[in-house]
Amino acid sequence: MCLAIPARVAELLENDLAVVDLGGVRKEISLALVDDVALGDYVIVHVGYAINRLDPEEAEKTLALFAEIAETLDSSPLTPHSSPI
Amino acid sequence: MKYIDEFRDGDLARKLAADIRREARPEREYGLMEFCGGHTHAIFRYGIQGLLPDCVHMIHGPGCPVCVLPIGRVDNAIELARMPGVTLCCYGDMLRVPGSGRVSLLKAKADGADIRMVYSSADALKIAQENPERQVVFFAIGFETTTPPTAVVILQAETLGLNNFTVFSNHVLTPAAIGAIMQSGEARVDGVVGPAHVSTVIGSRPYEPFSAEYHMPVVIAGFEPLDMMQAILMLIRQINEGRAEVENEFTRAVTRDGNLKAQRMVDEVFELRDTFEWRGLGWVPDSALQIREKYAAFDAEKRFELTHASVADHQSCECSAIIRGVKNPLDCKLFGSVCTPDNPIGSCMVSSEGACAAYYTYGRYREAQKQDQT
Numbered sequence: 001m002c003l004a005i006p007a008r009v010a011e012l013l014e015n016d017l018a019v020v021d022l023g024g025v026r027k028e029i030s031l032a033l034v035d036d037v038a039l040g041d042y043v044i045v046h047v048g049y050a051i052n053r054l055d056p057e058e059a060e061k062t063l064a065l066f067a068e069i070a071e072t073l074d075s076s077p078l079t080p081h082s083s084p085i
Numbered sequence: 086m087k088y089i090d091e092f093r094d095g096d097l098a099r100k101l102a103a104d105i106r107r108e109a110r111p112e113r114e115y116g117l118m119e120f121c122g123g124h125t126h127a128i129f130r131y132g133i134q135g136l137l138p139d140c141v142h143m144i145h146g147p148g149c150p151v152c153v154l155p156i157g158r159v160d161n162a163i164e165l166a167r168m169p170g171v172t173l174c175c176y177g178d179m180l181r182v183p184g185s186g187r188v189s190l191l192k193a194k195a196d197g198a199d200i201r202m203v204y205s206s207a208d209a210l211k212i213a214q215e216n217p218e219r220q221v222v223f224f225a226i227g228f229e230t231t232t233p234p235t236a237v238v239i240l241q242a243e244t245l246g247l248n249n250f251t252v253f254s255n256h257v258l259t260p261a262a263i264g265a266i267m268q269s270g271e272a273r274v275d276g277v278v279g280p281a282h283v284s285t286v287i288g289s290r291p292y293e294p295f296s297a298e299y300h301m302p303v304v305i306a307g308f309e310p311l312d313m314m315q316a317i318l319m320l321i322r323q324i325n326e327g328r329a330e331v332e333n334e335f336t337r338a339v340t341r342d343g344n345l346k347a348q349r350m351v352d353e354v355f356e357l358r359d360t361f362e363w364r365g366l367g368w369v370p371d372s373a374l375q376i377r378e379k380y381a382a383f384d385a386e387k388r389f390e391l392t393h394a395s396v397a398d399h400q401s402c403e404c405s406a407i408i409r410g411v412k413n414p415l416d417c418k419l420f421g422s423v424c425t426p427d428n429p430i431g432s433c434m435v436s437s438e439g440a441c442a443a444y445y446t447y448g449r450y451r452e453a454q455k456q457d458q459t
């Protein structure tokens with residue numbers, strides 16, 4: 001019930017409403033809790049409301065950090081497993 | 086999907102797992118509590134525990150709003166739903182939680198009560214507008230993520246002058262629950278994985294007293310598997326270095342101050358309750374919100390004069406101990422036999438973020454995985 005997902009604002013409507021795109025599925029949500037959302041912004045959607053904005057620059061930084069990790073090739077063996085990641 | 090798939094890369098997860106294995110000291114134990122049910126769900130769904138060395142244990146915390154609501158409040162909701170002229174709206178998970186005598190809202194609905202499952206508080210408000218002859222009650226539950234949407238509809242109901250809409254508030258506070266866990270000292274917690282979405286609203290600042298007072302490292306993490314793995318690594322580093330700080334892995338959505346607009350709306354409509362009963366934690370002071378006097382017209386507890394009774398859990402159900410982080414679902418003798426997601430005895434088996442439901446859904450897979458490895 002606490003699950004929430006980042007979604008792109010695809011259309012701005014009246015009364016603080018917007019349509020977001022969730023991997024191809026379009027859904028109407030409320031923007032009442034966040035100011036100044038623009039078309040194309042990413043917001044975190046929870047129970048039909050955008051509860052905050054997602055910062056693309058910060059997301060890139062985190063991904064860059066992971067990319068660094070990927071580069072430092074590691075030789076310690078990891079038991080193979082069948083995790084569904 | 087963007088901002089989701091990139092954080093699920095399996096090779097990178099294994100890389101992070103190798104780093105964790107290298108840095109975790111085998112001679113010591115690391116008890117890490119993931120406070121939030123969303124993390125519990127992710128741990129099981131992606132088999133994260135299986136990637137960790139034996140000395141790192143994930144302890145499931147009380148952060149699932151469905152799990153922590155005590156039976157007495159479920160009974161109150163059923164009582165409301167059965168009142169003539171009342172339509173009760175609730176989030177889907179609440180429907181199946183057993184109240185006294187194992188009667189759930191779903192059962193009450195089958196018996197004829199007008200209960201509607203809603204996805205959003207806005208849907209409940211709409212039902213009130215469309216049914217002026219009914220008294221529509223929104224059964225509001227949840228932590229700091231669902232509270233702002235509830236505040237929004239109360240403010241809208243006031244603007245619209247609706248007199249057939251009320252809210253049964255069961256909104257609870259994350260820092261208070263973490264505080265109760267720390268204070269009891271029952272669970273062996275060396276570090277806390279802080280909630281993702283709750284923190285987008287309240288920010289990282291409210292966790293600072295815990296790291297100071299209890300010398301407890303906290304890392305706020307997103308819900309994707311790489312976020313979790315990275316947070317676990319950051320906690321292990323803090324523990325190894327003897328630090329206790331609030332660190333933020335989820336910078337793409339969490340700031341130190343959080344969403345101030347949402348906080349202002351919540352503060353306008355709600356105030357602290359002196360005390361509130363939690364499943365597992367008992368009565369915790371200043372741990373929940375009630376509707377302010379100014380908006381009393383929208384408070385179901387006042388309009389319908391509800392009284393709260395404490396009701397004990399099913400005697401064999403271990404939900405309470407699981408919520409406190411001292412037992413796991415496999416310690417419950419009803420797990421998987423008498424108690425299943427189709428026939429839940431306790432709340433932890435209901436929502437997909439409940440520890441018992443997570444064990445049930447993904448646990449068998451994990452067992453198979455372990456056997457593969459041997």
Ligand code: SF4
Nearest residue numbers: 403404417424431441
């Ligand atoms: S398995 Fe069922 S009865 Fe046992 S603790 Fe979990 S929810 Fe309660």
